[in-house]
Amino acid sequence: MDFGFSLSPSSAVNLDRTDMSLYEMLCDREPTARTCIGCGSCSATCTASAISGMSVRKVLLGIQRGQYREVEKMLSHCMLCGKCTMVCPRGVNTRHLILELCRLYGNSEGEL
Amino acid sequence: MTGNVAVVGGGIAGLETAVRLKALGWNPIIIEKSSSLGGHVAEWNCLFPDLAPADKLVKELVDAADGIEIHTDTEIASIFYTRKSYSIVLSDGSRFMCDSLVLATGFSLFQAEKKEEYGYGIYDHVITNRDLELWFNTGSDERVPSDPKAIGFVHCVGSRDIKAGNTQCSKVCCITAIKQAIELKEKFPKAEIYCFYMDLRLFGRKYEDFYIRAQRDMGIHFIRGRVSEVSETIDGRVFVKAEDTLSGKPLRVSLDLLVLMAGIVCNRENTTLAESISVQTDEDGFFRSRDNITHITESDRPGVFFAGTCTGPKTIPETLAEARSAAISVDAYLKSLK
Ligand SMILES: Cc1cc2nc3c(=O)[nH]c(=O)nc-3n(C[C@H](O)[C@H](O)[C@H](O)COP(=O)(O)OP(=O)(O)OC[C@H]3O[C@@H](n4cnc5c(N)ncnc54)[C@H](O)[C@@H]3O)c2cc1C
Ligand code: SF4
Ligand code: SF4
Ligand code: SF4
Numbered sequence: 001m002d003f004g005f006s007l008s009p010s011s012a013v014n015l016d017r018t019d020m021s022l023y024e025m026l027c028d029r030e031p032t033a034r035t036c037i038g039c040g041s042c043s044a045t046c047t048a049s050a051i052s053g054m055s056v057r058k059v060l061l062g063i064q065r066g067q068y069r070e071v072e073k074m075l076s077h078c079m080l081c082g083k084c085t086m087v088c089p090r091g092v093n094t095r096h097l098i099l100e101l102c103r104l105y106g107n108s109e110g111e112l
Numbered sequence: 113m114t115g116n117v118a119v120v121g122g123g124i125a126g127l128e129t130a131v132r133l134k135a136l137g138w139n140p141i142i143i144e145k146s147s148s149l150g151g152h153v154a155e156w157n158c159l160f161p162d163l164a165p166a167d168k169l170v171k172e173l174v175d176a177a178d179g180i181e182i183h184t185d186t187e188i189a190s191i192f193y194t195r196k197s198y199s200i201v202l203s204d205g206s207r208f209m210c211d212s213l214v215l216a217t218g219f220s221l222f223q224a225e226k227k228e229e230y231g232y233g234i235y236d237h238v239i240t241n242r243d244l245e246l247w248f249n250t251g252s253d254e255r256v257p258s259d260p261k262a263i264g265f266v267h268c269v270g271s272r273d274i275k276a277g278n279t280q281c282s283k284v285c286c287i288t289a290i291k292q293a294i295e296l297k298e299k300f301p302k303a304e305i306y307c308f309y310m311d312l313r314l315f316g317r318k319y320e321d322f323y324i325r326a327q328r329d330m331g332i333h334f335i336r337g338r339v340s341e342v343s344e345t346i347d348g349r350v351f352v353k354a355e356d357t358l359s360g361k362p363l364r365v366s367l368d369l370l371v372l373m374a375g376i377v378c379n380r381e382n383t384t385l386a387e388s389i390s391v392q393t394d395e396d397g398f399f400r401s402r403d404n405i406t407h408i409t410e411s412d413r414p415g416v417f418f419a420g421t422c423t424g425p426k427t428i429p430e431t432l433a434e435a436r437s438a439a440i441s442v443d444a445y446l447k448s449l450k
Contacts, residue, residue, distance in 0.1 A: 012361055015365035
């Protein structure tokens, strides 16, 4: 089944081959995702971060670098508590972003 | 006393200083080594942060300078200090006495070919920020492809780089890169645009908003990592290596155009000029101000003043404000001689 985005397996990032369509789909649903500045406030405040490595910053970067597996794993630890939304200086709607991303993953039926 | 003030440099700093001095009742004489006025700004197309046309600004300043004695294609040939005034001979043969001097000799753009690893002058599609402004103005540059799919900007070229001989931040190139990236995205909406930065230094009013616009509305990608090396692919594209430091992974991308953000470095002629009138330059080659907080526009020598980027990287509003400040200082100095 073709969901319009594909996997890029490599430890180096090759932007020529990285499929950005998942990121683009997410940005269509939650445009504030584009304005992340990678400050890390979200991860620092996240209760799940210390025990699971969950980080909105890494999630956003990961889907732009083809690291879909790692992202999925992180997402599974989120409790949707919303602390990250509260601290984000760019007003990224992180909770909605996580939810939308989970939906996109759900739609992909394990293709990612 | 003569009431004459020699203004060395006919860029925006020199023009603005001269116009203000004239309004204060003195007689400025502009000495410009090139054949036209306006300095670097005359080469730019649209200005951050509002995309105002550069030619309009230069024209306004040149028009305002109407009636002021201006020597273009001219430099100072010799200068002597005698009885509280300067005797100046110009390269065009003219000579005059003046009571004060304003140095407004501006900056030089870092020569990008010195950073050989970026391939400027070697690869077909590597240009500088200046080349891009000229292309915006003329539309002709064979290095700019007609339908680019991917474009990159390299920040800090020749700035913040001890090996390039410049430790300073050039201040204007982060915001210029964002401006130029937005302009290119508007021209080539399908192109992916990447900015490779070490830090983003967007200090001025509206600059951060410009950055947010680049991210949110234009989809420009910002990658934190300094481009380490550039090569050319077999099909003539530009291949870039950097580290994506936020993910800690090496990153590669091939591009159709690479724009190098060449920095603001000192005008090397400052050193000879400084020696001829006994003022100082700092280790970075920019003129040394009497005080870096309270007296930026004054030298250690009474009667010699500075305006604009000859004392370090500055934006246009900062340059103009300094030019006005220098004019006020000259005015006070000349009044004290009376
Ligand atoms: C790529 C780039 C884009 C920029 N875009 C913007 C922008 O959009 N907005 C903004 O606010 N700022 C911008 N800037 C900054 C702006 O260019 C400077 O603030 C401005 O040029 C400073 O003017 P100046 O008169 O001090 O120096 P200059 O523009 O360098 O002018 C100096 C003048 O002095 C002359 N001169 C030099 N030495 C001598 C000598 N010995 N004898 C006689 N004449 C001499 C030169 O020929 C020149 O005409 C940009 C800078 C760069 C590098
Ligand atoms: S919403 Fe999820 S990612 Fe954000 S702080 Fe809570 S657990 Fe962490
Ligand atoms: S707090 Fe906001 S801006 Fe900072 S990394 Fe997280 S999402 Fe990005
Ligand atoms: S303004 Fe930005 S690009 Fe220019 S030298 Fe400073 S950090 Fe580098």
